[in-house]
Ligand SMILES: Cc1ncc(C[n+]2csc(CCOP(=O)(O)OP(=O)(O)O)c2C)c(N)n1
């Protein structure tokens with residue numbers, strides 16, 4: 116049987132990885148790995164992961180990596196980048212880490228146009244802690260803390276992260292939303308978000324729509340349908356802001 | 364680039380200013396900070412002086428961020444520090460706990476203000492418990508309690524060296540009085556005093572090619588198994604126990620024949636010194652013990668003094684027993700009676716202590 120090719124920047128001794136079957140995280144990390152391969156930045160890229168299911172990737176890459184705390188990956192990467200601008204600092208987090216507990220860091224580092232790259236997995240729930248309401252949970256979606264479905268009247272509407280970031284960043288920022296169902300496009304966004312940092316242009320942010328069959332309670336088909344029919348309808352994919360010419 | 368401090372210079376400056384000069388002299392690379400009184404001027408001086416010597420500064424969005432940016436810079440191998448007080452110290456416990464867990468040599472200057480809550484912006488010694496044992500860990504930290512602007516200078520330099528030598532988060536615990544008061548002191552180039560500055564080393568972005576001549580660095584702070592965490596904490600504990608004898612510092616005066624031993628720390632110990640001198644002039648046998656390191660605590664030194672015939676102890680502090688609890692836990696089993704003079708958030712002068720001792724004899 117032909118084995119799928121792993122990116123060179125994946126760390127083989129820790130494969131197979133620890134994510135659930137059908138999880139979107141490893142697809143996003145594959146896109147990151149392939150983008151890093153193509154840019155030849157294995158020795159310069161420093162990978163920081165949040166606490167959330169993203170923490171499972173702490174030894175995922177054959178690249179220097181560090182865990183941080185829930186929501187605090189952004190300031191750790193900011194500190195690293197400020198200290199050593201030659202490093203390519205990439206933070207990886209969930210929607211809870213980025214948009215809720217760490218939102219002040221996300222917003223302020225975006226305003227300061229910090230020259231870091233952040234990749235945020237939007238799976239519409241807090242996965243690691245067992246499927247609670249996230250800022251991205253869709254209206255009507257059931258979670259452990261919204262058992263009757265999210266009621267925007269009491270918990271608001273899903274956060275539109277890239278739209279917010281693109282509104283508050285200055286020139287040079289790169290902002291996009293991709294989805295694991297359009298892998299090539301997502302990889303292109305992540306690659307450009309890395310290039311943007313390498314060129315020192317500004318803050319680079321990619322939200323990736325991701326799957327969580329374990330907490331959604333969905334089978335393979337339902338998982339994919341939920342992603343393509345519900346999530347992608349609510350969260351439009353594409354580049355929102357780019358110093359590069361549009362190309363796919 | 365020219366050194367910020369050459370030779371040795373007599374100056375008259377506030378504690379905050381002396382911290383900024385010390386950080387420059389210690390070759391600190393970057394400061395991250397968030398405004399809070401009474402530490403603001405550390406940032407102000409650093410923000411002005413730093414760039415002249417190629418040093419960096421960032422005002423972060425809050426203290427959580429200041430603490431974590433310091434962690435990031437330290438992981439990248441730079442001497443990074445922050446300064447805070449009161450509610451800011453509370454917020455920083457989360458990054459300090461990461462620094463403990465990952466053995467990151469962060470340096471933090473705490474200028475204590477009154478608490479709880481926003482308290483006062485003036486002064487206290489109420490951040491002892493928080494600074495020594497805050498966070499969800501075992502207090503694997505190094506904490507120096509200073510008493511003067513000279514010591515703020517000396518111990519800030521020392522903090523960077525000790526942090527990077529032993530790889531534990533290190534604190535200089537001052538207070539609002541020291542922060543704002545002007546005093547004569549000597550600032551100096553550490554090299555002139557034979558102090559060798561420890562070079563920082565990175566944990567990530569280290570030399571070599573991954574997969575060719577080195578493995579990738581994978582730093583973690585969360586464990587899957589109880590036993591893994593146990594191993595990690597016990598390793599920290601044994602490291603801490605091993606290095607503690609090299610780190611503990613204290614000051615004693617008139618202890619040889621003392622009937623009453625006054626125990627205090629930080630700026631309060633200066634009032635104690637004045638009181639002890641005055642009482643000695645009256646022939647009253649009083650001595651003073653001042654821990655300089657609150658973590659690790661100079662336990663053996665205190666036990667030795669107590670063992671030499673002390674009849675009573677007086678604990679004096681500008682908090683309601685934070686030093687007292689620390690001391691009591693360290694000398695567990697000692698039966699010397701302890702009296703206390705607690706003034707939470709309020710300054711203590713020599714006459715307060717003299718009066719108290721008059722009632723004890
Ligand atoms: C300060 C703090 N609060 C709470 C937690 C518990 N916690 C761990 S992961 C997590 C949520 C993770 O959700 P998300 O960030 O969306 O990532 P996902 O697991 O969905 O990938 C929470 C609340 C924590 N580790 N630290």
Ligand code: SF4
Pocket residue numbers: 133134135136137138139140168238242243326327328329330
């Ligand atoms: S719980 Fe959800 S997000 Fe976490 S690994 Fe499993 S599928 Fe992925």
